[in-house]
Amino acid sequence: MSPIQRIALMLTIIGAINWGLLVFFQIDLISSSFGGRNDELAKIIYGLIGAAGLVNLGLFFKQEEEFVIESEVNRTR
Structure with missing residues (x-):
């Protein structure tokens, strides 16, 4: 998983937690x-989450x- 995908996943989780709290x-x-x-600033954060x-x-x-191939590559490093 690339760093951009990890950041996106983190923002998506934050958005899901926010919806649950709401x-x-x-x-x-x-x-x-x-x-x-x-x-x-709130609009920017909402936009980033979207x-x-x-x-x-x-x-x-x-x-x-x-996913399997990527995880196998990471094990050999």
């Missing part, structure tokens, strides 16, 4: 941390054999 506890962690939902979700679509369609 649904179960009515807490929007991102907007409260970055100045409100309409603040420019882009990360699109990057992770590549992982969804990645062939299982590619």
Whole structure:
């Protein structure tokens, strides 16, 4: 997994946690941390999380054999 995919996965997980907090506890962690939902910085963070979700679509369609080959290459290093 490339560093970009790892960062995208981390941002996607943060977005999922934020949605869980919003649904179960009515807490929007991102907007409260970055100045409100309409603040420019919060919009940038939301945009990055959305882009990360699109990057992770590549992982969804990645062939299982590619995962095996990549992990075997990492073991030999």
